[in-house]
Amino acid sequence: MAASGNTLGDYLRARRGQVKPEDVGLAAGGRRRVQGLRREELATLAGISADYYLRLEQGRDKNPSAQILDALARALRLDAKAAEYLHQLARPSSGHREHADIEVAADDSAELIEQFAMPAIVAGRCLDVLAANPLARALSPGFAPGQNFLRWRLLDPAARELYIDWDEMTDIAVSGLREVAASDPEDPRLGSLIAELSATSGRFRELWGRADVGYRSSLIHLRHPIVGELYLRSHRLSITHSGGQHLLIYRVEPGSASAAALEALARGEGRAHSHQ
The missing domain is CATH 3.30.450.180 (Beta-Lactamase)
Structure with missing residues (x-):
């Protein structure tokens, strides 16, 4: 639900920024222009090409496989709820939902x-x-x-x-x-x-x-x-x-x-x- 309309890419970018290089076995030395992992570092950890990851983050590829999503979740050190959320962003529910303007408490x-x-x-x-x-x-x-x-x-x-x-x-x-x-x-x-x-x-x-x-x-x-x-x-x-x-x-x-x-x-x- 990000303003960009690229919710999957926004989420990947946000979580990539929270992973410290040293937490995943990478050297943290030298000046880094980005907070957290670089795109190519995350791609390597997930076992995918840097170009493919870039397309995912930029929203140019919207159909990653479940295996790729699992690999990204592991590389980003996501817990079960966060990993499930990643899958939900990549596989949004199909079909139109009714959204009531006024919500009332369900049943009793x-x-x-x-x-x-x-x-x-x-x-x-x-x-x-x-x-x-x-x-x-x-x-x-x-x-x-x-x-x-x-x-x-x-x-x-x-x-x-x-x-x-x-x-x-x-x-x-x-x-x-x-x-x-x-x-x-x-x-x-x-x-x-x-x-x-x-x-x-x-x-x-x-x-x-x-x-x-x-x-x-x-x-x-x-x-x-x-x-x-x-x-x-x-x-x-x-x-x-x-x-x-x-x-x-x-x-x-x-x-x-x-x-x-x-x-x-x-x-x-x-x-x-x-x-x-």
């Missing part, structure tokens, strides 16, 4: 999260909050239904106050967005969000240029204005046949100070929400 997911004794939201394919239970809404203004939690996390100064580990939390969210973008590169709402954040957030431009792929579970460190500091573990569960929606669930360690803080937030839910 909104009712389901109301039963959870932990913060939970239903997030859409563009990371819009489609539904949130009361505890999630009390936990963060970024979880208010109708909010886009990635936009809020990147652009609202309150997010920096709430997330003690803001750098990691923005990294995870942008990596998750790139994973979604690979599954439907023609989605106009997704393209609009990426263009907007590229224009308004330096942090987004930095992370998008890094080309990391895939959501990962993480330990989140918050400084809540009412109950103080607490740690939560995030989990993402895909909702089948939903067009890319998922549940985000946040749990605390039983018996911990964070659990006590979350219980206090639940007891004073109305007051917590009104102060955010």
Whole structure:
């Protein structure tokens, strides 16, 4: 979903720039005009000709074999999610997809999260909050239904106050967005969000240029204005046949100070929400 229209080449270029020569057994001596690997170095590591690699990166060859993609993934030291993303870019899904202007929570997911004794939201394919239970809404203004939690996390100064580990939390969210973008590169709402954040957030431009792929579970460190500091573990569960929606669930360690803080937030839910 890059502006150039050459998503495969853009991704190869970005990942090539992140590999240190010494990490793949190459000498790092001398002045290098490029960050990371040169094109010909990557081609050699992948066992393909430099000319063919150049055509791939420039978008002049759009049909690399699965074997070549696997070789490039190994040479670039991609993990499983990043390698899968590389294959998705080279083999975009065929056929027209309908893209609803207004997304609603799938099936009974909104009712389901109301039963959870932990913060939970239903997030859409563009990371819009489609539904949130009361505890999630009390936990963060970024979880208010109708909010886009990635936009809020990147652009609202309150997010920096709430997330003690803001750098990691923005990294995870942008990596998750790139994973979604690979599954439907023609989605106009997704393209609009990426263009907007590229224009308004330096942090987004930095992370998008890094080309990391895939959501990962993480330990989140918050400084809540009412109950103080607490740690939560995030989990993402895909909702089948939903067009890319998922549940985000946040749990605390039983018996911990964070659990006590979350219980206090639940007891004073109305007051917590009104102060955010």
